Amino acid sequence: xxxxxxxxxxxxxxxxxxxxxxxxxxxxxxxxxxxxxxxxxxxxxxxxxxxxxxxxxxxxxxxxxxxxxxxxxxxxxxxxxxxxxxxxxxxxxxxxxxxxxxxxxxxxxxxxxxxxxxxxxxxxxxxxxxxxxxxxxxxxxxxxxxxxxxxxxxxxxxx
Amino acid sequence: xxxxxxxxxxxxxxxxxxxxxxxxxxxxxxxxxxxxxxxxxxxxxxxxxxxxxxxxxxxxxxxxxxxxxxxxxxxxxxxxxxxxxxxxxxxxxxxxxxxxxxxxxxxxxxxxxxxxxxxxxxxxxxxxxxxxxxxxxxxxxxxxxxxxxxxxxxxxxxxxxxxxxxxxxxxxxxxxxxxxxxxxxxxxxxxxxxxxxxxxxxxxxxxxxxxxxxxxxxxxxxxxxxxxxxxxxxxxxxxxxxxxxxxxxxxxxxxxxxxxxxxxxxxxxxxxxxxxxxxxxxxxxxxxxxxxxxxxxxxxxxxxxxxxxxxxxxxxxxxxxxxxxxxxxxxxxxxxxxxxxxxxxxxxxxxxxxxxxxxxxxxxxxxxxxxxxxxxxxxxxxxxxxxxxxxxxxxxxxxxxxxxxxxxxxxxxxxxxxxxxxxxxxxxxxxxxxxxxxxxxxxxxxxxxxxxxxxxxxxxxxxxxxxxxxxxxxxxxxxxxxxxxxxxxxxxxxxxxxxxxxxxxxxxxxxxxxxxxxxxxxxxxxxxxxxxxxxxxxxxxxxxxxxxxxxxxxxxxxxxxxxxxxxxxxxxxxxxxxxxxxxxxxxxxxxxxxxxxxxxxxxxxxxxxxxxxxxxxxxxxxxxxxxxxxxxxxxxxxxxxxxxxxxxxxxxxxxxxxxxxxxxxxxxxxxxxxxxxxxxxxxxxxxxxxxxxxxxxxxxxxxxxxxxxxxxxxxxxxxxxxxxxxxxxxxxxxxxxxxxxxxxxxxxxxxxxxxxxxxxxxxxxxxxxxxxxxxxxxxxxxxxxxxxxxxxxx
Numbered sequence: 036x037x038x039x040x041x042x043x044x045x046x047x048x049x050x051x052x053x054x055x056x057x058x059x060x061x062x063x064x065x066x067x068x069x070x071x072x073x074x075x076x077x078x079x080x081x082x083x084x085x086x087x088x089x090x091x092x093x094x095x096x097x098x099x100x101x102x103x104x105x106x107x108x109x110x111x112x113x114x115x116x117x118x119x120x121x122x123x124x125x126x127x128x129x130x131x132x133x134x135x136x137x138x139x140x141x142x143x144x145x146x147x148x149x150x151x152x153x154x155x156x157x158x159x160x161x162x163x164x165x166x167x168x169x170x171x172x173x174x175x176x177x178x179x180x181x182x183x184x185x186x187x188x189x190x191x192x193x194x
Numbered sequence: 195x196x197x198x199x200x201x202x203x204x205x206x207x208x209x210x211x212x213x214x215x216x217x218x219x220x221x222x223x224x225x226x227x228x229x230x231x232x233x234x235x236x237x238x239x240x241x242x243x244x245x246x247x248x249x250x251x252x253x254x255x256x257x258x259x260x261x262x263x264x265x266x267x268x269x270x271x272x273x274x275x276x277x278x279x280x281x282x283x284x285x286x287x288x289x290x291x292x293x294x295x296x297x298x299x300x301x302x303x304x305x306x307x308x309x310x311x312x313x314x315x316x317x318x319x320x321x322x323x324x325x326x327x328x329x330x331x332x333x334x335x336x337x338x339x340x341x342x343x344x345x346x347x348x349x350x351x352x353x354x355x356x357x358x359x360x361x362x363x364x365x366x367x368x369x370x371x372x373x374x375x376x377x378x379x380x381x382x383x384x385x386x387x388x389x390x391x392x393x394x395x396x397x398x399x400x401x402x403x404x405x406x407x408x409x410x411x412x413x414x415x416x417x418x419x420x421x422x423x424x425x426x427x428x429x430x431x432x433x434x435x436x437x438x439x440x441x442x443x444x445x446x447x448x449x450x451x452x453x454x455x456x457x458x459x460x461x462x463x464x465x466x467x468x469x470x471x472x473x474x475x476x477x478x479x480x481x482x483x484x485x486x487x488x489x490x491x492x493x494x495x496x497x498x499x500x501x502x503x504x505x506x507x508x509x510x511x512x513x514x515x516x517x518x519x520x521x522x523x524x525x526x527x528x529x530x531x532x533x534x535x536x537x538x539x540x541x542x543x544x545x546x547x548x549x550x551x552x553x554x555x556x557x558x559x560x561x562x563x564x565x566x567x568x569x570x571x572x573x574x575x576x577x578x579x580x581x582x583x584x585x586x587x588x589x590x591x592x593x594x595x596x597x598x599x600x601x602x603x604x605x606x607x608x609x610x611x612x613x614x615x616x617x618x619x620x621x622x623x624x625x626x627x628x629x630x631x632x633x634x635x636x637x638x639x640x641x642x643x644x645x646x647x648x649x650x651x652x653x654x655x656x657x658x659x660x661x662x663x664x665x666x667x668x669x670x671x672x673x674x675x676x677x678x679x680x681x682x683x684x685x686x687x688x689x690x691x692x693x694x695x696x697x698x699x700x701x702x703x704x705x706x707x708x709x710x711x712x713x714x715x716x717x718x719x720x721x722x723x724x725x726x727x728x729x730x731x732x733x734x735x736x737x738x739x740x741x742x743x744x745x746x747x748x749x750x751x752x753x754x755x756x757x758x759x760x761x762x763x764x765x766x767x768x769x770x771x772x773x774x775x776x777x778x779x780x781x782x783x784x785x786x787x788x789x790x791x792x793x794x795x796x797x798x799x800x801x802x803x804x805x806x807x808x809x810x811x812x813x814x815x816x817x818x819x820x821x822x823x824x825x826x827x828x829x830x831x832x833x834x835x836x837x838x839x840x841x842x843x844x845x846x847x848x849x850x851x852x853x854x855x856x857x858x859x860x861x862x863x864x865x866x867x868x869x870x871x872x873x874x875x876x877x878x879x880x881x882x883x884x885x886x887x888x889x890x891x892x893x894x895x896x897x898x899x900x901x902x903x904x905x906x907x908x909x910x911x912x913x914x915x916x917x918x919x920x921x922x923x924x925x926x927x928x929x930x931x932x933x934x935x936x937x938x939x940x941x942x943x944x945x946x947x948x949x950x951x952x953x954x955x956x957x958x959x960x961x962x963x964x965x966x967x968x969x970x971x972x973x974x975x976x977x978x979x980x981x982x983x984x985x986x987x988x
Contacts, residue, residue, distance in 0.1 A: 036406025050425075058320070072231035073224015075448070077397045078481040082908035112224065119219035126222040129694030130214055133423050133873045136881065138221030139228065139398040139448025164916040171908070173397050174704050177916040194907055 042106040043056045046071065047115040055102045062086045064102035065112060073113040073142050084170030087143035088112050094150040113142035116149065125149060125187045134183035136174030144170050148184050201702060208713040208723050210703025212873045215709045223861030228445040229401035229416050234474035238267060240464060240963040241322035243312040243329050244483065245304035248901020250333035252302060259328040265321035268312040269466060272301035278466040280434045283524040288365040289528060292357045294522045298459040305353060306561050307903050313463050314413035315475065338901045341558035342518040344493065353521060363555040364518060366763065367537055369612045370548030376501040377511025384499030388970040389392025389573040391493035391895040394566050395913050398448020400845060404464035405474040412439040413469065417461050419452040421741030423699050424526055424677060426733040428457050444731035449884065450703035452565035453482055455743040456526045465779060471915035482906050489564025490895055493513040493518040494536055494573050500581040506589060506596040510548035511587065513540050514575065519555045520562040523551045526677050529555040532563050535570025541838055542578045542659035543622045544600040549612035557571035559901045565743060567885055567946040573958025576971065579657040579951040584959060586969055593656045593955065596629055602624060603627035617660055619772040620837040621865035621929035625793060626658055628925055629841040629863040638845055646963065651848040657951035658841045665835035671744050680832045682752035684733035686715060688824035690807035692800025692803035694719065694726045695984045699739010700751050701731035705942065707747055710870045714936065715753045718759035720783025721799055745940025749872060753830035753935035755903045766799065768821060769806050769813060836932040838939040840864035842948035846956040853975035855891055855957060860922035862948065867939035869926050875941055879924040882945015888914045889946065890953035891972050
């Protein structure tokens, strides 16, 4: 067996240290070691985007990242946006606009949208669609997701 | 407490309103409970070594090195599992049908790439996958059948030695005088249509966690299924266990679209292994496995012709359908479900008196095909509506006009279609009319003319269809199957704490049924929506149920929920009559309250429950004996089911340099009866159309000549992203309500049924100056490029 490597990762504000196999995927570390099962694995090859998290403020595929690469990093997952009894504004917008059906792609969509909303003006629907185009949703046809992100943008810009 | 005095205020109409989904808070915060999220004490992990041959004899399996790997607990072959699980196959009473046995792990032979051969159990998924590579399998390659038109020949190599041929099913339909119709036609059109193979691609791949309790001799299976009841019933036979000791649960499931409506080998193996080891066993599919093993869709070649009169009236229709159903006949639906539906629904919503059709389901060395959103009907509509456009061109008639002339009129219902299906009254003509108005059809035609003058490839597509939804016991979803798809059960119970629970045999994969069924039950019972808990996807909830498929959730769930709630309400009224000292006809319920109309005498449903169950003496023994409890179980059978109809229209433009199809406008006008939640209904149409766009333009499972899958990743199998799906308009026509309880029609599949035909028609329309007809989809840029090149050469 390969030697384990010690890592220290801050996830949603809490710092975790662990000895992990070098091959352990960050997605599996988050889901299995930390029990944060909100981050979903949809394809394990970086296409679907369900596993998207924020690492040091950038959206990242946690299925294409090794846990050891996250050593010293600040990670945000969907659990950081708000809980079921106290949804955050983007989650709220998704609910109001029916931007989710089965919910499996949703955590990745939310994290990608969070990144987009923090960094970009998102002036047009085309900008929003471009930004979301790395995340696959099979249920909604995207229209309601675009509506939700547009509403969250308006709320952001009103502040 | 304020006595309610205004019925309109106190009995709110929940059905038809945009109630926010109760599923959302947990799903939005990462607190959902999907199968892959399940952890159990002592749980072990399973992975499968799969066949890399499309057809081969297994000469030997050497698993010694795999077993020696630290952390590996057990290795199972096909023979091992066969000794632990009774054999099964998808039987049917249909004539000319041959069932195949489906070994959970291959025995003796492998018949498609991806077929499971060896199961390995280890302490972690990582170790199990390490061990897969250490298993040595000695294969003797056999000739491979990838072309169904070769496979159906009498001298073809047989895929299953115990069968007569590779034709697993054959059926013919005929009405009227077809040959005569073609002789008398003003114009005919037709040719060979090809609707390629696709795959559902739920974002959650399939998964299972099996837990056998040796002490209780009971089995619990959490799996990503749409049909927990069907799985439970079959597991009972496979493992000789009584139903009550098997509990199948589908918790939060990440999309289904039909791909999760079959019993899968991995579920059976997980149960067998858990029973053998006495440990919880977890298996989670990776995407490659999912693309190769989840029931594939469609894959038909259709030779079809239409004959029309000078005025556009359809005189006759002929179709010969060859369906490539893969290596085995899928359980429970059989190899008939997809190809037979193609011919059953081909006449569509049109008046066609003369029809002749033949269908053959042919086995090949490919993944099994099963149910996928629309099942057969996307092809029926593709062929029928392409034929209509081709015929319209011959007689120089507008596509919308030829449909107006042939759609069944309002005064002709019920209409018996040429294949024998009966359409109850549905807004066929109104959908066409409103779609044309909504998209501005006449203006678009003028804009198209201007664009054409500039040399641009702009096209307008129209497609109309009808489907049977909520199909009751009169017609099986697949012909002759030994399972009952014609009923569903609902139990509504108010317990001693006053809480309302509605339990169903249905399961949800994202359709929001926890919300919509709560709306229906709350309205009927007279309580608040949030006061109704909805139980789905758990076989312990009701004694019989099958699940969610075939656009049946709203019709069956809404119907059974309405009936059960009504029966409980009657009991409430009886008890209230006694407690409030009033005649039963003067009792009203609403908003969780019960009161005597026009008075201030009122109580809550919760207090009434307490009075009946807990406060001894408040309800006399006679009445308690008669009422038993505030609970009722009702089974709903819609018998024929009901018709859902729609017209889709779209505007496309083809880029002359990249040959990419851009969808500029899209409208869906559908009659799905009484809409329970308009927000959710819109979402179903959006998602269905998005999948139809994938089918029309992008998605295709490709096998090479040796049966290898060339599209085993999402890089190669491309599904639509946010930039390929346009913003669309969805209009719900609530015309005359159908006779189903509650007036609901099904609406889950429609988007996918109409979109491929609509888009193919639009592309053909755009390229009509070149004389191009789209006969094969997906219409990828490469296919369009080739069509244009050969048209220019000619």
